[in-house]
Amino acid sequence: MIFYDFNDTVNCFMFAYMYELELSLNDSKTSLLDVSFQSDEANTDRPLKVFIKEFIENSFNKLPQSKLETQLNLNLSSYKENFHYKYFSNISITKVFLPDELSIEHKEQIAENKSSVYTNPDLFFKISDGTNTTYRSIELKSTKNNAIPGSSIQQIDADEWVIFVKHNKNSIELTTGQYIHSINSKLQFPDRSPRPQVAFNELTSWNNTNRISNDNLLVYSINSDDEKLKYDLISDWQYYLADRWIEVLFSSSIKNNEPWYNNNLRKFIIKFLEKYELLSEDEKGNLKATINSLIK
Known part of the structure; x- marks a missing residue:
């Protein structure tokens, strides 16, 4: 070799x-x-x-x-x-x-x-x-x-x-x-x-x-799976963090000593859903497209 x-x-x-x-x-x-x-x-x-x-x-x-x-x-x-x-x-x-x-x-x-x-x-x-x-x-x-x-x-x-x-x-x-x-x-x-x-x-x-x-x-x-997870964390930590926040929002329990912002996330998603549910289907589609266009 x-x-x-x-x-x-x-x-x-x-x-x-x-x-x-x-x-x-x-x-x-x-x-x-x-x-x-x-x-x-x-x-x-x-x-x-x-x-x-x-x-x-x-x-x-x-x-x-x-x-x-x-x-x-x-x-x-x-x-x-x-x-x-x-x-x-x-x-x-x-x-x-x-x-x-x-x-x-x-x-x-x-x-x-x-x-x-x-x-x-x-x-x-x-x-x-x-x-x-x-x-x-x-x-x-x-x-x-x-x-x-x-x-x-x-x-x-x-x-x-x-x-x-x-x-x-x-x-x-x-x-x-x-x-x-x-x-x-x-x-x-x-x-x-x-x-x-x-x-x-x-x-x-x-x-x-x-x-x-x-x-x-x-x-x-x-x-390779373990390696991919860590490379993903380094290459795009914002998506990694977003996935963690999704897990927090879909969890049915609160962890001991969890970060303060977890509770803020829950308050945010409630306010977001209240407003989102008032939108028409077209408005929902436009909102998603607009947010996607603003991601850098």
């Missing part, structure tokens, strides 16, 4: 590398526990970023030599491939940039490759095989509990890799995966911008179900 495009090769390399990085970092928990965590938002956890940068550059910039006979099976919507780690033996992370180390050229590179709104990555990998060079943005999340507000929906790159750390004073856990699989389908609006919630347990659960490792074999497989 041969990839002729270096970017495709690196995309597949990342599945192997990020898993092995996870294992190696979890073997370094004693050192990780010494890292100063400043808040639940990874954007402020500079000591963690520095630790991972130095860890990769100094001791884990490529796949371990002892693992090169491991077979990687990808059963994904984008890739369905089988090959050995040794296919990636020439690929290494030659540099890890922190946000304040990014040059104008780096930022242009990030903006060019992002389908989402530009934002500085937490870590930025420079990846090379000695001839070709490419870059990958890495998201870093940390939490003391489980779930935290994720990135603004306009900034999300669903396939971006994330390093997710769950920590307290006495213990630390770490997992890796693509951002899409850390989303738990809860949509929050902490600053008037929709932010799909991300959760350590969500990503861990996805890995336990869809990422299998034993002996010299690493397998990734995709649940």
Whole structure:
């Protein structure tokens, strides 16, 4: 099996590398526990970023030599491939940039490759095989509990890799995966911008179900229905939210601690129906057409 495009090769390399990085970092928990965590938002956890940068550059910039006979099976919507780690033996992370180390050229590179709104990555990998060079943005999340507000929906790159750390004073856990699989389908609006919630347990659960490792074999497989739901949330969150509101309106019960606006929705639909029922069939049709024409 041969990839002729270096970017495709690196995309597949990342599945192997990020898993092995996870294992190696979890073997370094004693050192990780010494890292100063400043808040639940990874954007402020500079000591963690520095630790991972130095860890990769100094001791884990490529796949371990002892693992090169491991077979990687990808059963994904984008890739369905089988090959050995040794296919990636020439690929290494030659540099890890922190946000304040990014040059104008780096930022242009990030903006060019992002389908989402530009934002500085937490870590930025420079990846090379000695001839070709490419870059990958890495998201870093940390939490003391489980779930935290994720990135603004306009900034999300669903396939971006994330390093997710769950920590307290006495213990630390770490997992890796693509951002899409850390989303738990809860949509929050902490600053008037929709932010799909991300959760350590969500990503861990996805890995336990869809990422299998034993002996010299690493397998990734995709649940297409689960993947579609989350991609739909990112690509058109307004329709996703509208579906949730429909569920609220057709529910015959009230949930404990439900959002205040659920009650406002019920009041709105009563007033809407009272007015709508007075319209003729032609007027109803015209109203629907007008509303559809105003949707952006």
